[in-house]
Amino acid sequence: DAKTTQPPSMDCAEGRAANLPCNHSTISGNEYVYWYRQIHSQGPQYIIHGLKNNETNEMASLIITEDRKSSTLILPHATLRDTAVYYCIVRVEEDDKIIFGKGTRLHILP
């Protein structure tokens, strides 16, 4: 089973900030949180990752709660091109596996 829980779908108005939540209540102290997205008919694309500090890059921001049991991916100004399935992934060290969940299907509304 995936170690993360995400809502199956979300809507966001174009130009607004899209906030995608992820729960990872069993995350270990040395596990990272990674975010990928998959636009229809393309391979998954790396977005951002973090350990415990908030991170920001040219694509998004990642906010990780102090207890590290959940995180939020923020797309500051969503565009129609951000319509995709967003995957939140935690490295599962003890099983030596990378497990993807079903992700969140984000719909950007014009």
Place this chain on the structure above:
Amino acid sequence: KAGVTQTPRYLIKTRGQQVTLSCSPISGHRSVSWYQQTPGQGLQFLFEYFSETQRNKGNFPGRFSGRQFSNSRSEMNVSTLELGDSALYLCASSRLSILSGGATNEQFFGPGTRLTVL
């Protein structure tokens, strides 16, 4: 630099046949991981090869196998195809193994091979 390439892009097979898919990683990347994506199951990890050795394998039957060559190119083989094997098969490359690369080890995905089993 060139991205991850996969061949063929599309493939149609019948039940019981076998298929081999190919993946060429980004130059300098030693890790190649394979994933299966279906509408119902989402993206599922198949296995990873690093320096010609399989590092890990997901929850798939033994019909799914792979190998990696000295130039880091990888092949995935599926034998005795079943209808449920119809999917988009993605490979991803990274500089280090996905199990030990940590924070700076990004994966780069190819466009995928769409396999249809009739």
